[in-house]
Amino acid sequence: MVRKTKEEADLTRRQIIDAARRVFLECGVSHTTLEKVAAAAGVTRGAVYWHFRNKTELFFAMREQAILPFIDRVVFDEADEDPLQGIGTALQEIIHILEDQVATRETFEIISFKCEYVRELTPMMYCTDGQLTFLTQLTDAYRRAARKGVLRPGPTPEDLAHDTFLFVGGLIKHWLAGRPDERFRTDAVALIRTHIALRRA
Secondary structure, eight states, X not given: OHHHHHHHHHHHHHHHXXXXXXXXXXXXSXXXXXXXXXXXXXXXXXXXXXXXXSHHHHHHHHHHHHHHXXXXXXXXXXXXXXXXXXXXXHHHHHHHHHHHOHHHXXXXXXXXXXXXXXXXXXXXXSOOHHHHHHHHHHHHHHHHHHHTTOBOSSSOHHHHHHHXXXXXXXXXXXXXXXXXXXXXXXXXXXXXXXXXXXXXX
16 A cells, blocks of 8 residues: 555656646746646645645756656767767767657756746756766767777867867757757758767868
8 A cells, every 4th residue: 555655646746747847838937836837737736745845846856857868868888989970879869859758858948948047046057967977978988089080180079078068058959949940950960960070080
């Protein structure tokens, strides 16, 4: 019976997070209340407070849930014979996640366009631990590419990693905001391939 209760609680928590994402997307974070979230989830306001102390905690839980596909799918293989190709594959996987993971895509839309970064949400403007890990992995991959002699002479692996980090951030934002026929959407993978090709010796 305890196991069933825990499963039910976990299900309710997921329902609340899903409802919060819908309300955040429709109303924006600042205009969302826990009452609206409770109504969208079909639960009481007390049930929301049982799982989350406030809207900020709920917001961060939604963000954490959206990051999971990136942890599972965006990987850099240290044994890759062509580290540059590996970087390109990882970047393309980010676009594929946005295409096939609706909850992740909607969460990134909220983070990018439906949130005011003031008061308790101010830390959201800074790089997350996950983003910093991604930057470190990029740097390591470019270092492996340099050791294999496949990098164009000039910028350091660290400079290239930061450049790619900024490229990906901008591409994601414009991919999310763009119309379906805009190049950021239609040619995202091709843009990534060009970005990588410009680094190859």
